[in-house]
Amino acid sequence: MRAIVIDRPGTFRVADVPDPTPRAGEVVVRVECCGICGTDLHILAGEFPPTPYPIVPGHEFAGTVVARGPDIRPDLPVGARVAVDPSLYCGYCRRCRAGRDNLCENWAAIGDTVDGAFAEFVAVPAVNAYRLPDHLDAQYGAIAEPLACAVHGMRRLGPVFGEPTVIIGAGTMGLLMLQLLVHAGAGPIAVVDRVSERLEVARKLGAAQAVTDAGELGGARFEVAVDATGVPEAIEAAIGLLGRGGRMQVFGVSPAEAEVRVSPFRVYNDELIISGSMAILRSFGQAVDLLDSGAVDPRPLLSEPLPLDQFGDAVDRVRGGQGIKWHIRPS
Ligand SMILES: [Zn+2]
Numbered sequence: 001m002r003a004i005v006i007d008r009p010g011t012f013r014v015a016d017v018p019d020p021t022p023r024a025g026e027v028v029v030r031v032e033c034c035g036i037c038g039t040d041l042h043i044l045a046g047e048f049p050p051t052p053y054p055i056v057p058g059h060e061f062a063g064t065v066v067a068r069g070p071d072i073r074p075d076l077p078v079g080a081r082v083a084v085d086p087s088l089y090c091g092y093c094r095r096c097r098a099g100r101d102n103l104c105e106n107w108a109a110i111g112d113t114v115d116g117a118f119a120e121f122v123a124v125p126a127v128n129a130y131r132l133p134d135h136l137d138a139q140y141g142a143i144a145e146p147l148a149c150a151v152h153g154m155r156r157l158g159p160v161f162g163e164p165t166v167i168i169g170a171g172t173m174g175l176l177m178l179q180l181l182v183h184a185g186a187g188p189i190a191v192v193d194r195v196s197e198r199l200e201v202a203r204k205l206g207a208a209q210a211v212t213d214a215g216e217l218g219g220a221r222f223e224v225a226v227d228a229t230g231v232p233e234a235i236e237a238a239i240g241l242l243g244r245g246g247r248m249q250v251f252g253v254s255p256a257e258a259e260v261r262v263s264p265f266r267v268y269n270d271e272l273i274i275s276g277s278m279a280i281l282r283s284f285g286q287a288v289d290l291l292d293s294g295a296v297d298p299r300p301l302l303s304e305p306l307p308l309d310q311f312g313d314a315v316d317r318v319r320g321g322q323g324i325k326w327h328i329r330p331s
């Protein structure tokens with residue numbers, strides 16, 4: 001089969017590699033759509049410490065079951081259309097046993113630590129596969145992964161009904177969080193992003209205000225702030241936008257060595273809460289349900305998928321801030 005192989009940081013190739021065969025408990029999925037996200041760029045740059053090389057990246061994907069290993073549940077026949085939760089947990093460490101699988105001490109993930117879905121086929125644990133309703137195409141299926149991260153983020157935030165909220169960053173994650181925050185009754189919601197086309201999308205999806213710089217918010221203070229950029233300066237600015245008693249969620253992925261300046265006096269005196277949200281925690285099924293019901297509409301985020309041999313072009317477009325969500329169609 002053909003696949004994107006990153007042999008070492010800084011370079012990739014479209015290669016012919018052996019087809020995967022399913023081991024016990026696994027199915028092989030023919031990949032119809034796989035999204036490019038910031039993590040893939042980090043893996044390409046050698047900035048994602050858990051990644052071994054060489055690796056086939058790709059963790060946001062959907063496709064069709066084409067082969068089954070032994071002992072596979074009966075509701076996952078060959079031909080089943082699925083979206084796949086890429087999370088791989090050990091199940092026996094302290095965090096897993098506390099129900100916090102996403103913080104697993106032996107954390108792994110398809111496309112991050114084992115071969116992923118920028119390939120014609122990928123082997124996955126059958127338990128990670130979620131059936132896709134017939135009316136959802138593979139591009140919707142591939143959005144289930146980032147949406148599942150956003151669902152986890154919402155759970156970490158807690159109730160937001162009637163809370164003035166600001167989202168920093170209107171990329172895929174910021175715009176998915178926006179839709180969930182609108183549904184949860186947060187508001188009014190302001191969105192900050194440097195790219196004006198994204199602000200247009202944010203307004204369509206329910207943002208009351210969409211501005212290129214937090215300075216344009218007229219000194220407003222917010223109960224809830226969500227950073228969906230991972231940029232340290234943006235996170236500092238977001239904390240500065242919180243009113244007393246406010247809650248900040250660090251949702252974007254910063255470089256591991258980045259630091260921000262926070263006033264401990266403000267955290268104390270204003271009783272600020274700063275929380276994080278890491279990947280997916282039993283939120284994948286809800287993401288599929290939200291897409292199924294139409295409660296979340298990914299269409300304003302999507303560009304036409306590109307073939308596997310245009311992976312480099314797609315990466316350049318992501319880096320260049322062109323479009324919002326880019327997908328590869330490997331088969
Ligand atoms: Zn991702």
Ligand SMILES: [Zn+2]
Nearest residue numbers: 090093096104
């Ligand atoms: Zn574990």
